[in-house]
Amino acid sequence: MTRRLLWVCRCALSAAALVVAVSAIGEARTFRWANDGDPTTMDPHARSDLFVTTFDMNMYEPLLRRDRELKLEPALATGWSNIDPTTWRFKLRQGVKFHDGTPLTVDDVVFSFQRATAPGSDLAGQLAIVKEVKKIDDSTVDFITDGPAPILPNYLVGIAIMSKAWCEAHNTIRAAMLKDEESYATRNANGTGPFMLKDRQPAVRTVLIKNPDWWGLDDQPIDVDEVVFSRIENSATRVAALLSGELDMVCNVPPQDIERIQKTQGMKLWETPELRTIFLGMDQGRDELLESNVKDKNPFKDKRVRQAFTQAIDEDAVKTKVMRGFARPTALMVGPGINGYDVTIDKRYPYDPVAAKKLLAEAGYPDGFEVGFDCPNDRYVNDEAICQAVVVMLARIGVKVDLLAQTKAKYFAKINAPGFTTSFYLLGWTPTPLDTLHMLSNLAQTRSKDFRDGAWNEGGYSNSSLDELIKKIQVELDSEKRNELISAALRIVKEDFAYVPLHQQIVVWASRANVELAPMGNNDFQLRYVKLN
Amino acid sequence: MLAFVVQRLYQAVLVMLAVALIAFALFNYVGDPINNMVGQDTSQADRERLRQELGLNDGFVVQFARFVARAARGEFGLSYQQARPVGQIILEKMPATLELSFVAATLALVIGLPMGIYTGLHRHSWLSQLLLGLSLVGVSLPTFLIGILLILMFAVVLGWLPSFGRGSVVTVGWWSSGLVTLDGWRAILMPAVTLSLFQMTLIMRLVRAEMIEVLRTDYIKFARARGLTNWSVNFGHALKNTLVPVITIAGLQIGSIIAFAIITETVFQWPGMGLMFIQAVSFVDIPVMAAYLVLVGFFFVVINFVVDLLYHVVDPRLRVDRERVGIG
Numbered sequence: 001m002t003r004r005l006l007w008v009c010r011c012a013l014s015a016a017a018l019v020v021a022v023s024a025i026g027e028a029r030t031f032r033w034a035n036d037g038d039p040t041t042m043d044p045h046a047r048s049d050l051f052v053t054t055f056d057m058n059m060y061e062p063l064l065r066r067d068r069e070l071k072l073e074p075a076l077a078t079g080w081s082n083i084d085p086t087t088w089r090f091k092l093r094q095g096v097k098f099h100d101g102t103p104l105t106v107d108d109v110v111f112s113f114q115r116a117t118a119p120g121s122d123l124a125g126q127l128a129i130v131k132e133v134k135k136i137d138d139s140t141v142d143f144i145t146d147g148p149a150p151i152l153p154n155y156l157v158g159i160a161i162m163s164k165a166w167c168e169a170h171n172t173i174r175a176a177m178l179k180d181e182e183s184y185a186t187r188n189a190n191g192t193g194p195f196m197l198k199d200r201q202p203a204v205r206t207v208l209i210k211n212p213d214w215w216g217l218d219d220q221p222i223d224v225d226e227v228v229f230s231r232i233e234n235s236a237t238r239v240a241a242l243l244s245g246e247l248d249m250v251c252n253v254p255p256q257d258i259e260r261i262q263k264t265q266g267m268k269l270w271e272t273p274e275l276r277t278i279f280l281g282m283d284q285g286r287d288e289l290l291e292s293n294v295k296d297k298n299p300f301k302d303k304r305v306r307q308a309f310t311q312a313i314d315e316d317a318v319k320t321k322v323m324r325g326f327a328r329p330t331a332l333m334v335g336p337g338i339n340g341y342d343v344t345i346d347k348r349y350p351y352d353p354v355a356a357k358k359l360l361a362e363a364g365y366p367d368g369f370e371v372g373f374d375c376p377n378d379r380y381v382n383d384e385a386i387c388q389a390v391v392v393m394l395a396r397i398g399v400k401v402d403l404l405a406q407t408k409a410k411y412f413a414k415i416n417a418p419g420f421t422t423s424f425y426l427l428g429w430t431p432t433p434l435d436t437l438h439m440l441s442n443l444a445q446t447r448s449k450d451f452r453d454g455a456w457n458e459g460g461y462s463n464s465s466l467d468e469l470i471k472k473i474q475v476e477l478d479s480e481k482r483n484e485l486i487s488a489a490l491r492i493v494k495e496d497f498a499y500v501p502l503h504q505q506i507v508v509w510a511s512r513a514n515v516e517l518a519p520m521g522n523n524d525f526q527l528r529y530v531k532l533n
Numbered sequence: 534m535l536a537f538v539v540q541r542l543y544q545a546v547l548v549m550l551a552v553a554l555i556a557f558a559l560f561n562y563v564g565d566p567i568n569n570m571v572g573q574d575t576s577q578a579d580r581e582r583l584r585q586e587l588g589l590n591d592g593f594v595v596q597f598a599r600f601v602a603r604a605a606r607g608e609f610g611l612s613y614q615q616a617r618p619v620g621q622i623i624l625e626k627m628p629a630t631l632e633l634s635f636v637a638a639t640l641a642l643v644i645g646l647p648m649g650i651y652t653g654l655h656r657h658s659w660l661s662q663l664l665l666g667l668s669l670v671g672v673s674l675p676t677f678l679i680g681i682l683l684i685l686m687f688a689v690v691l692g693w694l695p696s697f698g699r700g701s702v703v704t705v706g707w708w709s710s711g712l713v714t715l716d717g718w719r720a721i722l723m724p725a726v727t728l729s730l731f732q733m734t735l736i737m738r739l740v741r742a743e744m745i746e747v748l749r750t751d752y753i754k755f756a757r758a759r760g761l762t763n764w765s766v767n768f769g770h771a772l773k774n775t776l777v778p779v780i781t782i783a784g785l786q787i788g789s790i791i792a793f794a795i796i797t798e799t800v801f802q803w804p805g806m807g808l809m810f811i812q813a814v815s816f817v818d819i820p821v822m823a824a825y826l827v828l829v830g831f832f833f834v835v836i837n838f839v840v841d842l843l844y845h846v847v848d849p850r851l852r853v854d855r856e857r858v859g860i861g
Contacts, residue, residue: 048571122575122579125574182618205698234802236800241696246688412565412568429573450578
């Protein structure tokens with residue numbers, strides 16, 4: 001009898017334990033979210049893809065990071081300064097441990113920068129100005145640059161610090177993008193960041209868990225214990241999964257679904273003006289356009305034609321009709337949030353098709369002309385629809401535009417270096433270091449032979465006084481003086497009608513109403529800010 | 534028989550070479566992978582180096598020959614997108630697609646067959662008319678629309694079934710199965726129904742037409758004259774004779790179910806080979822695309838081969854003819 005009673009008791013106890021265990025699982029605060037893209041690798045040096053870096057930087061950390069207002073703040077470095085014009089000195093945070101328990105040292109920093117600039121990594125282009133990374137003592141590291149580098153700290157935000165010992169132990173001292181074998185770091189991670197990799201199913205599901213030993217926990221408690229990321233490419237399915245309660249948050253809500261989510265109880269939208277500027281570019285380099293009925297001369301070399309194009313575009317209509325309000329019309333090639341943005345000159349030339357037609361007539365094209373137009377159809381929000389609107393608007397001033405909208409893989413192959421086979425195109429640009437200089441040297445500087453300058457200047461725009469200015473901006477360490485120079489450069493780009501800026505798109509994320517997060521204009525998504533109420 | 538198999542194998546190799554050749558010719562039109570692989574700050578020199586390393590600068594013939602030589606050794610290279618061996622990726626994705634296809638094909642048979650028999654026997658009943666009408670909707674609505682509508686109904690409005698993914702899976706060796714968990718079954722239901730609708734309609738219409746045809750034949754009349762029960766006539770005599778073409782078509786359709794799975798998998802984010810292929814196309818992940826197309830070619834060859842063999846088993850006349858030829 002007693003034995004049986006004991007048995008019953010034991011059963012009850014274990015059942016109770018089970019219930020406790022189950023409810024503990026239920027209480028684990030899990031944040032489930034989805035995006036259309038996948039962080040294709042867990043190796044933070046292998047790709048310089050925005051989403052990969054954003055995702056991996058929840059596990060790995062850079063020396064400096066950006067706070068939710070996009071200002072630089074200390075991460076693994078506690079302080080930094082220019083000790084001479086070509087040396088940046090960083091103080092390393094002490095007492096930090098990698099997820100596997102090994103302590104972070106200056107050697108790891110030196111190693112990480114070697115790894116990030118070696119073949120196999122795609123980050124070398126961002127660090128081209130760094131000549132040497134030198135260990136000074138156990139807490140100090142110097143970056144020696146090839147000439148003054150005022151915005152080097154901005155670039156360091158994207159460079160993760162890896163453990164030298166871990167990389168050596170797993171034979172991944174090079175970020176192997178495409179050797180014959182998979183690199184260990186592609187599906188495994190060992191950083192110092194607030195989250196640790198728990199499970200990785202490429203292109204399907206990635207699970208992160210909270211790092212209980214993260215150095216920053218005292219200042220910033222982390223609210224979620226577990227983060228489950230799913231890739232859902234089809235936007236209708238993605239939105240449905242949010243509405244059905246299977247997800248807490250989705251990135252990149254297409255404009256047509258926004259209204260529906262707005263009307264659904266218990267959902268909320270996160271609108272963030274993006275730092276990317278969408279604009280039109282024109283071939284101003286060739287003596288004769290590749291795709292036009294104008295022979296022996298290039299109409300875009302005439303500033304009046306470029307101005308006519310600028311004033312023929314009704315950006316307000318693009319904003320309301322095509323973008324459904326989710327755009328910020330711009331007169332500049334950079335938007336608010338980019339260092340150097342100058343609100344005093346951000347005033348668009350008025351939409352005026354009559355004036356535009358007059359300008360065309362003055363330039364010698366009273367009946368307009370015909371030109372080809374290259375456009376991606378899977379790169380930016382509503383890119384093809386914007387291009388179709390442009391075609392209609394230019395038709396009003398007599399310009400016949402032949403639109404070629406195609407997938408980005410074909411589009412970029414056509415318009416990019418070394419061929420630049422385009423006459424007129426739509427492109428978007430976010431300066432990697434969030435500084436205007438990056439836009440200027442990529443889009444507005446005269447193309448050099450190796451395309452290091454003007455790498456994305458597809459239209460071959462060239463202005464020697466602007467080039468002079470850009471060279472000064474590159475080496476000016478005084479930020480006030482530097483911003484004045486940038487303003488002057490932005491003014492030249494605007495008044496020369498080098499490009500036709502359209503808008504900065506507003507990205508929309510959606511979540512359940514109980515979710516707090518911090519979307520950022522550079523599309524950065526730091527999970528440490530996520531709260532579930 | 535051996536000669537037949539050898540001849541078939543020889544043809545299979547030729548078919549797969551042709552598939553690979555056509556695939557490679559098409560890759561020239563999908564675009565340039567380099568820009569997808571590198572960031573905006575990667576220098577022109579580095580882009581060129583990567584292109585050289587991947588062999589994208591080589592001529593068509595060189596690239597094709599290299600692919601065939603490596604594929605013959607079972608090597609498909611590394612995915613451009615994931616930097617992992619293509620063979621491994623495909624092995625990971627295959628169970629999802631095969632399970633989905635299997636469940637969809639079973640659904641199509643188990644539901645399509647009785648519906649076909651019923652509509653064949655009771656041609657003018659209202660239920661038959663309803664089923665035929667519904668089946669017309671089934672074939673004419675595009676798969677992705679059906680999928681989205683199902684998601685809307687059962688995931689968003691009713692909240693019964695998950696809208697994406699495979700649920701929890703159990704891994705045995707390299708095979709991962711969702712068919713052993715309740716969660717997995719819930720997840721597979723909508724994609725499988727979506728995928729099976731077309732085949733279901735096809736089987737139903739085929740069985741119905743065959744039934745009607747067979748029921749008109751003399752031996753059915755004689756069977757009735759002998760006073761056999763309806764059951765025995767309909768199922769023992771009529772149905773048996775309709776099944777030969779149904780088996781053939783159903784077998785051949787397995788190939789197209791696997792191929793059609795691309796759209797269904799995209800709608801439901803089903804992590805199978807079809808979704809993998811779509812992802813590869815948008816990234817211009819040439820190694821993955823090439824391997825997938827060759828593999829699908831291989832599936833079709835195998836299925837055709839099996840169906841050919843089944844013909845010999847099912848239809849005695851074929852065997853007799855061949856033997857006579859052999860003797861003669």
